Amino acid sequence: MATIAGGGPRPVADSAERRFFLIMALVMATTIVAGFSLNLAMGRSTFAVPLAYHVHAFIFMGWIGLYVAQHLTASAGQWALHRSLGRLAYVWVPLMVAAGSVIMVTVARRTGGPFFFDVNEFLVSNLALLVCFGGLAWWALRRQRYNGWHRRLMLCSMAILTGPGLGRLLPMPFMIPYAWIITTALTMLFPIIGMIADKRRTGSVHSAYWWGLGIYAAVFVASMALAYSPLGYAFTDWVIAGTPGAERPMQAFLPPGFAM
Numbered sequence: 001m002a003t004i005a006g007g008g009p010r011p012v013a014d015s016a017e018r019r020f021f022l023i024m025a026l027v028m029a030t031t032i033v034a035g036f037s038l039n040l041a042m043g044r045s046t047f048a049v050p051l052a053y054h055v056h057a058f059i060f061m062g063w064i065g066l067y068v069a070q071h072l073t074a075s076a077g078q079w080a081l082h083r084s085l086g087r088l089a090y091v092w093v094p095l096m097v098a099a100g101s102v103i104m105v106t107v108a109r110r111t112g113g114p115f116f117f118d119v120n121e122f123l124v125s126n127l128a129l130l131v132c133f134g135g136l137a138w139w140a141l142r143r144q145r146y147n148g149w150h151r152r153l154m155l156c157s158m159a160i161l162t163g164p165g166l167g168r169l170l171p172m173p174f175m176i177p178y179a180w181i182i183t184t185a186l187t188m189l190f191p192i193i194g195m196i197a198d199k200r201r202t203g204s205v206h207s208a209y210w211w212g213l214g215i216y217a218a219v220f221v222a223s224m225a226l227a228y229s230p231l232g233y234a235f236t237d238w239v240i241a242g243t244p245g246a247e248r249p250m251q252a253f254l255p256p257g258f259a260m
Helices: 012-041 051-075 079-086 089-110 119-142 147-161 163-169 179-187 189-202 207-227 230-240
Strands: none
Touching: 012 051, 012 147, 012 163, 012 189, 051 079, 051 089, 051 147, 089 119, 089 230, 119 147, 119 179, 119 207, 119 230, 147 163, 147 189, 147 207, 163 179, 179 189, 189 207, 207 230
């Protein structure tokens, strides 16, 4: 989320590309915020939760703000501010992975995760995808001098984070037992849209998308295989043993008397 070294005028083609990535950033950010806002408005969530939830929310919403701000400054050509804000990402990405890991374990132990997900896929696949986000975002930061790679890898990493927002907007209970797979697959539409935009604008798809989306898809498939392996089940049982989360079924289910 930093930029290429130096300032100076950017070509018209780059200006159009910056507008595209700004729009994508706003769409992804809106998806996440809308999902959580809808849940709160419908009484599905509350602020009366343990401290870990609030720390997680602060860090993740801070990242969304930083991500959008970087695209706003890039679109406006405010490169000095863009570079200054971009340095925060080097601190924020590790914070995201740490806070995300803590909240996933906390949720698994507290409730077993959302009832429309299997506990093992929620815990194991979720943790793997969080690490995938961190890896892609860090790679993007290391490629900041190459905007073609930087912007696209960052978009792929951000797409992973749209899952919780999408999950709160979709009728997840009706998607059992495929809710996790469907939600994750839908997040991949954002990089695919970027690939289509590349093809239309330049006639080819940038290699960063093939790598970013390819790694994302590979990690997801591997994480699901691990989640449903003896090791995945054993890890899940170990994490939730002796907690309220262990009292719910391992498989997704509809609670008695459930109504949308």
